[in-house]
Amino acid sequence: MITSPSAPARLPFPGWPLWLIFGLGIIPSLLALLVLGLAKDASIDTAARQAPLVDRTVVVTGTLDSIDTTSGMPNVTGYYTLEVPAEAEGGTPIELTARGGTNWGFPPSKDFPEQMSFLVERGADPTVVDSGRLGSLKPVTAASARGDRMDVVIAVAAWVISIILFWVCALGLPILAVVQTIRRRRARVEQAVAAGGHRWTQPYPKRG
Numbered sequence: 001m002i003t004s005p006s007a008p009a010r011l012p013f014p015g016w017p018l019w020l021i022f023g024l025g026i027i028p029s030l031l032a033l034l035v036l037g038l039a040k041d042a043s044i045d046t047a048a049r050q051a052p053l054v055d056r057t058v059v060v061t062g063t064l065d066s067i068d069t070t071s072g073m074p075n076v077t078g079y080y081t082l083e084v085p086a087e088a089e090g091g092t093p094i095e096l097t098a099r100g101g102t103n104w105g106f107p108p109s110k111d112f113p114e115q116m117s118f119l120v121e122r123g124a125d126p127t128v129v130d131s132g133r134l135g136s137l138k139p140v141t142a143a144s145a146r147g148d149r150m151d152v153v154i155a156v157a158a159w160v161i162s163i164i165l166f167w168v169c170a171l172g173l174p175i176l177a178v179v180q181t182i183r184r185r186r187a188r189v190e191q192a193v194a195a196g197g198h199r200w201t202q203p204y205p206k207r208g
Helices: 016-053 142-195
Strands: 057-069 075-084 094-104 115-121 127-132
Touching: 016 142, 057 094, 075 115, 094 115, 094 127
Parallel strands: none
Antiparallel strands: 057 075, 057 115, 075 094, 115 127
């Protein structure tokens, strides 16, 4: 008995678009993982450096004092003079000289801002912790330390989630592409067989 021809079934989704997505996405995904990993490390490092400085820092404005050219190297460094206020009322301020940045080039630019902000750790021997453009720095407080810890949590969570998604896609897309390719080929073979009239069925024998 020959089965009557029926409308051809719709072919499954092809696998090649999945391979295309995998090939185009693998390099950007690795770069994104690298960027998120660097951001995570930077946030952890910042939180570790800021934690011991809670309520022990002051922001001081430094004035450009001199520019030094490194012999044999294409760079110049700006040095700033800053006055750290005394911790005790009526004490004598301490004057420091701090590096304010280095310019590289051929030739290097000697254009440095006249003033910069410096984050200084208080104490008998004050230490410059950070520097930045004027008005860009704030003293380290308990609130800012909590913010740094929260930044670490967010950065680590984003990094972990990105790794999970990366491996799900890196392993799942090729597997899904292979499965879809096999399903599509089988469906084509079945359609060809059905169209050629090669499907034969035998009636079941009557019972009783």
